[in-house]
Amino acid sequence: MSERPEPREVWGMFDRIAPYYDAMNTVMTAGIxxxxxxxxxxxxxxxxxxxxxxxxxxxxxxxxxxxxxxxPGGNVVGLDASGPxxxxxxxxxxxxxxxxVRVEWLQADAMALPFDAAAFDxxxxxxxxxxxxxxxxxxxxxxxxxxxxxxxxxxEIVEPRSGIARFLFLxxxxxxxxxxxxxxxxxxxxxxxxxxxxxxxPPDRVAALMREAGFGRVDWxxxxxxxxxxxxxxxxxxx
Numbered sequence: 001m002s003e004r005p006e007p008r009e010v011w012g013m014f015d016r017i018a019p020y021y022d023a024m025n026t027v028m029t030a031g032i033x034x035x036x037x038x039x040x041x042x043x044x045x046x047x048x049x050x051x052x053x054x055x056x057x058x059x060x061x062x063x064x065x066x067x068x069x070x071x072p073g074g075n076v077v078g079l080d081a082s083g084p085x086x087x088x089x090x091x092x093x094x095x096x097x098x099x100x101v102r103v104e105w106l107q108a109d110a111m112a113l114p115f116d117a118a119a120f121d122x123x124x125x126x127x128x129x130x131x132x133x134x135x136x137x138x139x140x141x142x143x144x145x146x147x148x149x150x151x152x153x154x155x156e157i158v159e160p161r162s163g164i165a166r167f168l169f170l171x172x173x174x175x176x177x178x179x180x181x182x183x184x185x186x187x188x189x190x191x192x193x194x195x196x197x198x199x200x201x202p203p204d205r206v207a208a209l210m211r212e213a214g215f216g217r218v219d220w221x222x223x224x225x226x227x228x229x230x231x232x233x234x235x236x237x238x239x
Contacts (some may be wrong), residue, residue: 056128
């Protein structure tokens, strides 16, 4: 896909792949996506009682991990545009006896978050920033709902520039993943997912956009396998 689909087309794709999403993520990343999520939760430095927003929450794995980190007394909101993905998240929550805090699943647009300013102590987005129609505007909206001093963590798959990681990306994500999508009858969606990375800014640019959106002390690093990055920034006080 050379052109970025309209937001509703992207939402529709995620509606259709919701039943396969977790299994396909595990296959696509050889299971290391769980380790990436643990790194994301650790980077937020969550404390019991805090309120957390997970944007593009999908099937809820990151939000549920955050809920365990803010127990007791905390609150997590998992927000996604796809109703079927959130249905999977609710089922996952019902099966998880380890979550002792309130988790709210909300269907809404990440580009117009339905919250007051400074409503959250921490915000995360995992594998979702590249799907937003405008990365800069999405980051500004996340900054708006984050209190000064709160942390934003951005976990994202990124196309490597060189080395073995790039070889793995080109062979696995560009060739094998679309074939797997064809097997489950969702070829278009799993062609879109690798292609969406073509529109995603390189890591240094993402860090710059975070600073422009109002985040300070922005740092980022490659995660194990070199196929994903984790960006972390602290919300600066409004000017």
